[in-house]
Structure formats: C-alpha cells, structure tokens
Amino acid sequence: MNKQTEQKRTSVYPVFTCDVCGEPIEIDEEGYIQIDLRDADNVKNMRRIAQDNRESRSLKLEGDTSLVDILTLSDLVDPSNQSAEWEAVHTKCDLDDEGNMYFFHTSDLRTFEEVLQVNSHVADKTWAEYTNWSHFLQRQLAPYDG
Ligand SMILES: [Zn+2]
Numbered sequence: 614m615n616k617q618t619e620q621k622r623t624s625v626y627p628v629f630t631c632d633v634c635g636e637p638i639e640i641d642e643e644g645y646i647q648i649d650l651r652d653a654d655n656v657k658n659m660r661r662i663a664q665d666n667r668e669s670r671s672l673k674l675e676g677d678t679s680l681v682d683i684l685t686l687s688d689l690v691d692p693s694n695q696s697a698e699w700e701a702v703h704t705k706c707d708l709d710d711e712g713n714m715y716f717f718h719t720s721d722l723r724t725f726e727e728v729l730q731v732n733s734h735v736a737d738k739t740w741a742e743y744t745n746w747s748h749f750l751q752r753q754l755a756p757y758d759g
Pocket of ligand 1: 631632633634635636702703706
C-alpha cells in the first residue's frame with residue numbers, strides 16, 4: 614500500500630465557482646471575475662470621510678467635551694472593514710450589466726501561473742486596497758477545509 618493515501622484534494626487547475634448559481638465555471642463555459650469600480654470608489658470615499666470625521670472630532674473634543682456624544686454613520690459601519698467585492702460569474706448568469714466593471718475572462722485564468730500574473734496586475738491598481746481581492750482568491754481557489 615502507498616503510504617501517501619491521505620492525498621489532499623487540490624485541483625490541478627484553478628476553477629472559479631459562479632457566485633450567482635453556485636456551480637463551477639467549467640473549462641468549456643464562458644465566465645469572468647469582476648469588480649464594480651464604483652463600489653471600490655465608494656469604499657474609498659467612505660474611508661476618507663470616516664478618517665476626516667475622526668480627525669475633526671478629535672480636534673473638537675480637545676476644546677469641548679460635550680461633543681463626545683456625536684455619533685456618525687461612519688462609526689456604526691466601520692469602513693475599514695468594508696470592501697468592494699469581487700465576484701465570479703458565468704456569462705449566462707450575469708444579468709446585471711450596469712456599473713463600471715473591471716474584469717478578467719476565466720479563459721485567461723486557466724493555470725495558477727495565469728492567476729499569479731493577474732494577481733500582480735490587480736495588486737498594482739490604486740484601488741486594489743478597497744476591494745476584497747486576496748480574500749476572494751482565497752475563498753475561490755484555496756478554501757479552508759471544514
Ligand atoms: Zn452561474
């Protein structure tokens with residue numbers, strides 16, 4: 614008997630799973646991974662506003678402690694935890710063609726080498742930090758067991 618019977622179930626090729634129907638985007642199917650850049654922009658603005666609020670409030674608090682009760686929406690929804698979300702979809706499942714989408718065809722993501730190239734490409738974008746890119750890749754391609 615081969616002692617290495619506990620083989621990890623790691624796929625040889627990256628397979629993205631459609632966030633709409635939950636099925637894998639097979640090699641013979643059209644699909645893409647995409648991000649709405651308007652969402653990334655919104656997150657960027659939310660974080661900046663929250664930062665401005667914190668700074669102006671801490672300035673005010675130095676003079677007047679009665680302002681301590683000021684609560685803004687940005688305190689309730691911590692924008693540092695907010696990200697614009699990437700999604701993988703079959704072309705046939707993507708009914709929403711609104712938005713300013715930035716995308717890669719899954720046909721260009723058939724090997725892990727290609728995923729790494731795309732990864733570097735995305736990481737260089739100024740808006741990358743406002744998206745859940747690395748979490749998306751991990752969830753799609755390297756999900757935790759159990
Ligand atoms: Zn689908």
